Amino acid sequence: LLALLAAATATVALALVLQRSSDWGPEALAPRLPAQQPEPAGARVGAPQPGESAEERLQRLRRPVYPRPPPEPGALGDLGRAVRLELDEAGKKLQEESIQRHQINIYLSDRISLHRRLPERWHPLCKEKKYDYENLPKTSVIIAFYNEAWSTLLRTVYSVLETSPDILLKEIILVDDYSDREHLKEPLENHLSGLHKVRLIRANKREGLVRARLLGASIATGEILTFLDCHCECHEGWLEPLLERIHEEESAVVCPVIDVIDWNTFEYLGNSGEPQIGGFDWRLVFIWNVVPEKEQKRRSSKIDVIRSPTMAGGLFAVNKKYFEYLGSYDTGMEVWGGENLEFSFRIWQCGGSLEIHPCSHVGHVFPKQAPYSRSKALANCVRAAEVWMDEYKEIYYHRNMHARKEPYGDITERQQLRAKLRCKDFRWFLEHVYPELHVPEDRPGYFGMLVSRGMADYCFDYNPPSESEVTGNQVILYLCHGMGQNQFFEYTSHNEIRYNTRHPEACVAVDGGTDHLTMHLCYKNPPENQKFIFKEDGSIFHVQSKKCLQAEPNASNGSPAPLLRTCTNSEYQRWFFKERS
Ligand code: LR7
Ligand code: MN
Secondary structure, rough: HHHHHHHOOOOOOOOEEEOOOOOOOOOOHHHOOOOOOOOOHHHHHHOOOOOOHHHHHHHHHHOOOOOOOOOOOOOOHHHHHHOOOOOOHHHHHHHHHHHHOOOHHHHHHHHOOOOOOOOOOOHHHHHHHHOOHHHHOEEEEEEEEEOOHHHHHHHHHHHHHHHHOOOOEEEEEEOOOOOOOOHHHHHHHHHOOOOOOOEEEEEOOOOOHHHHHHOOOHHHOOOOEEEEEEEEOOOOHHHHHHHHHHHHHOOEEEEEEEEOOOOOOOOOOOOOHHHHHEEOOOOOOOOOOOHHHHHHHHOOOOOOOOOOOOOOOOEEEEEEEHHHHHOOOOOOOOOOOOOOHHHHHHHHHHOEEEEEEEEEEEEEEEEOOOOOOOOOHHHHHHHHHHHHHHHHHHHHHOOHHHHOOOOOOOOOHHHHHHHOOOOOOOHHHHHHOOOOOOOOOOOOOOOOEEEEEEOOEEEOOOOOOOOOOOOEOOOOEEEEOOOOOHHHHEEEOOOOOOOOOOOOOOOEEOOOOOOEEEEEEEOOOOEEEOEEOOOOOOOOOOOOOOEEEEEEEEOOOOOOEEEEEEOOOOOOOOEEEEOOO
C-alpha cells in the first residue's frame, strides 16, 4: 500500500507521532479548553481485578480513553440541544463571517464544549447488548481534514476519545490534507501533544480525501480501520457494534447510522427509529432510501445489521487486511466525491457486504453548502462508472451530458483489479443488491429532449418543487438547452413519459378534468391518466382523455406549455426525441 501510494502520489508523509506532554497549546484558545486534562484510563483497563462483580468488570472494560468531564452549569448545546445566540450587531457580524468561511456556524461551535454530552438516540435494545471486549479486534480511527475549523475538529477527536473503550481504540490518526490555516499548524500540534493515542500526519500537497485517508491507513496499527469525517460527534456505544460485526464477518464493511448535527444550531438530530439505507440515482448522486420489505424480513431483530447498496462515504469500519485485498481506494480520485459509490459497488461486486449497524450512531455536521470546490466529483464518478458499471454506464451518460466528455485518466489498474478479484458484473449488483432501483430502458429514439415540431427549439421542461420533492408542478415548454436535467424525459414500453434523471422518479400525468400536464410518482402498473401513446406520426395520444398533446405558445399562465387538445394534423401536435443538441 505504501509503495502504491508513493508511486501514485510521490507523497512523503511527515509523520509526527506526538508524545504526551503536559502543556495545553495556544493561549488564545485556552479559555475554550478545560483547565486540566483528565488522566487517561489506559493503565487501569487491562489489569483484571480480583473479586470484582460482572457489572464492575463490564464497567472497567467499557472505560473510554478519557472520561468525559461533567458539563459546566448552563453549558451551551449540552445533550445536543439547539442553540440560538442572542447577539449584538458586532457578534452577529462575526457569526455571519464564520458561516461565510466554513459554511458552518463556527462562531457558535466555538462556544459549545468540546466535551459536550449527546442525547440518547439509539434503539433501546442497543443498551442491553453485551460485548466480549477482550476478544474484539482493535481499531485505528482515521480522520482526514482539510482546512477544518478548530472546534469542530477537536470536538471530533474528544468525542472519539471519550466514547471509545480504551481497550478497543489503538489510536486516532489525523491526516492534514495540506491545510493552509494557521490554527492547524503549530497550535494543533501543541494541543494534540497533550493527548494520549492521537497521532498527526501531514500530506505535503493537497491529496484529496481518498489519498489522505490512505496515508492514514498506511501507518495504522489497528486490525480494523474506522474512518470518520472531521466534524463528527460519536454517540455512546458507537464503536462496539462496528467491531463486533467485522469480528463475526471479516468481509463486512460496516457503517454507523449518520445523525444530523445542524450547521447553524448544532442541534443533534438523531432518532432511535429505523435508519435509512444508501442508494443512488442515475446521475450517480447518493440518496437515502427506506429499508425495503425484503430486507426487513431477512433480519430477525430491530438491531440486526441492515444491508445497504451504497454508503454515504465518510463513516465506516473495515478490516484492514480486507480493505487492502479489495484494493483500498482508487487513488486516481481527487478531492471529493464518487469514491463512496465506487467503493460500494466494489464491495458488493467483489464478494463483500456493506451494512449499517442500527446500534452505532455518529453525528455529522452537514454544512450549509460545500465549503470548497467539488468539481473533481464528475471525473471521479466517471471512473467509478467506467470500471464498475459495464453497459449501464450509458444510462448515466444519457443523463449527464458532461460526464461522457470528462477526462478521467487511466483506469487500467482498476480494471485489472476487477479481473483479478473476479468481481461480479453490474447487472448482478442491480438485480441482487439494489432491485428497488428502476432501470431505465433508454430505447433509441425515445429518450432525451422531447422537442416540439410546431414550436421549433422548444422542449418539455419540468422544474421540480425541491431536491427531495418531485411531484406537483406543471410541465412547461422552454427553449431546448441540451443540458439534460430538467429537460430529460424517457418514453417507456409501458407508455409512460418518465422524468427519471433523479430520485424519486416521476411520470407525466393529467389530473382529471384539467388540460395541462403535471408530475406524479410512477407506478409499477401505470394508471390510465399516466399513459400516453407516442405514435409513428409524432403525435402523443393521452389514453384516458383521448386527446393529443399540443404545444401552446400562450398557455394559461402566459408561458408556453404542452396542453391536451382534440387530435389534429397540426405540427403543434407533433413531437420527437433528441438525444443531444
Ligand atoms: O480535499 C479534501 N481533503 C480532505 O481531507 C477534501 C475533504 N477532505 C476531508 C474533509 O475535511 C472531511 O473530513 O474529507 C472528509 C470528507 O469531506 P467533507 O466533509 O467535505 O464531505 P461531505 O461530508 O460533504 O461528503 C460525503 O461524501 C464525500 C464524497 O467524497 C465523502 O465520502 C465524505 O466522507 C462524505 N461524508 C459522509 O459520509 C458523512 C455523512 C454525509 C452524508 C450523507
Ligand atoms: Mn463531512
